[in-house]
Amino acid sequence: MFGRLGAFIRELGSRFRGHARVSLWLPAAVVLTFAIIEKLDAFGLHEAMDARSEQATLRIVSPYYTPSRDVAVVLVDDDYLKSRGAGWPLRFAEQGRLLRQIAASGPSVILMDFVYPHQHGSGDDIQSLLAPILSSSDETLSHVPIVFTAMAKPLASLPQGFEFCTEELKEHGPPTDILDPESLPTALSEQMQANGRGRFRVGYIRWSRCGSEYPLMLGGDPNAPSPVFAAYRAFCESSKHAARCKHSDPWAARDFVHPMIVRPGAFPTPEQRFAYSESVCQRPMTPQGAVPVGDRFLAALQQLTLGVFGDLRQSPSQQLSLPCPAVTVLPLSRLQGASRDTWNELLRDKAVIVGADISGVPDFVDAPVHGQIPGAVWHGMALDNLVALDSNYLAQRHPAIRKYGGYVLLILFAYAFPFILHFLELKPIRMGRAWISLTLWMVLAVTYMGFGDVQAALFCLAIGVGLDLTLPSTSAIYLVGIAVAAACSAFLLKWGVPPGNWLGVVLVAAAFGHALKPYYHASAVRQFPAELSVLRAVFSHKGE
């Protein structure tokens, strides 16, 4: 039995060697080395690469995200406090008046991104926050659900093994009490219903170990929604929007158990013009909400090609740095002077998040595209993702594929690579690669020049010339590899599958190439300028 198996492997090895010109064991050895390196995750490089790949993909596909335009974020800002001569935190009475003003505009739901763990000064009671809403018999006001935020207990105070971000729905067993009671005043908790429905609701914040993901149910418990999920449930109950949530019921919870990867958008809503001019924000969508296909493709291509060599968030061009999120942000300093009609126009039937963007208040989140954004804006983006994409929001839904898919891909790649190498090393293909390489670098240089970045343009030119004189046919493979991997990743993302570590895949491919090449062909000594250098060919031809 073992003898026949051994003979079969020897025969297979001999045939493989005959076609691929390397031993059957060489790719296996390389796969094993990479698997060990990946498992060890030295210096957290694998994790860092994963995060960078995700960030790059989200940036590249951001032009393909279409915001719902049903979410608005109202921010209490420094200018508002200055103009009102008010301090921070705002008096409860002032917050109550603001809450009433917003509710009077008829939004679908209001999410208050404030927590109240501390008592205010004398005479400023939490009742002053609720009185303008609770004492109202106005139908418009009394029908608006309000989600308050409360803090979850720290992980150390929760039962052993509890995870905020889990992929399993907690349907059975006793519920875990995650509420930090000090963060929710009694006056507020008395207004809440045990089933999470009703006019006043709660969403939990202060989760940890979720990375950049946004959990919808903490610990997989449908009774412990995050603020955005609590707001989404209320949004789906509104008469105006109930029909759009029929596809998957947020109360059934099964379709919403996976933590969300928040997709950013490259095009702000047209309503954004109310507060931010085009000199500070990138170009928004048209008033009809459309973005031409060509504009989307061009923006994605810019992000891909120009993002290879640097952080585009630092670009002086707003079209590249994308500083404004694709959710309507309304600073209160701007909104306060507007008429009731404008308030209605901006907030009616919307999901409204009320938060703060105040100097010294550390409520900022690092978003992959826009940089640091106020926490309320991040909530807004997450809610917009839910409203726009429903249960098809971006999430890691296939743990088995995630765990073993990389290894399968690595093995397939290792054994296919000698044949790919054989094709790439054909003389005409190598010539073509050399031309493509130099052309790509020149195109990149011209593109950078077009965006006014002379330094980067010269940098690309220098790299292009340098590589053409030394390794003329190499960079085409890398650049095309990056483009293909990014495009595949982007297509997967379109179907709700999150981007894998495609940057890592490209680097592994490069390492494979360098590891296998010496075995593949013996000539290791290189000429200078290289035999296939385009510049050498051009100049030697001229000299003749």
Place this chain on the structure above:
Amino acid sequence: MSFVSRSVLAVALLAAWPAAHACEVGSQKVEKVLGKKVATYNENGDFQKEIEASAVQVDAPLVECRDTPALVRVKTVSGDPVWVDRLDVKIAGATKVAATKCKSNVVSRESDTRAPAVSGIDPCSG
């Protein structure tokens, strides 16, 4: 600068403070009440009660106004003036207020921005 001139300057500045925060009623009138119910407040902006929109006198001059908080004092049918939110009433004859400028600083910041603590703000209550 002598003690007297310094004192005069200080008094002038103190006198200018309420003037700077004053809100000119002028010939402004309540043109319309927006909504069916109107919230009434005290002069500090604390909620008092809700009244019917019909209880507010329309076409009557404003009694008083405040910028901070943004309230106007209007006459009711019963004759008692009450403070209401400016957004809840449409006012005729208001002096044209210069429109607030668009924000010149964007809502996001670069990823490595370091923000210092700011005195006077309770960082625990955000």
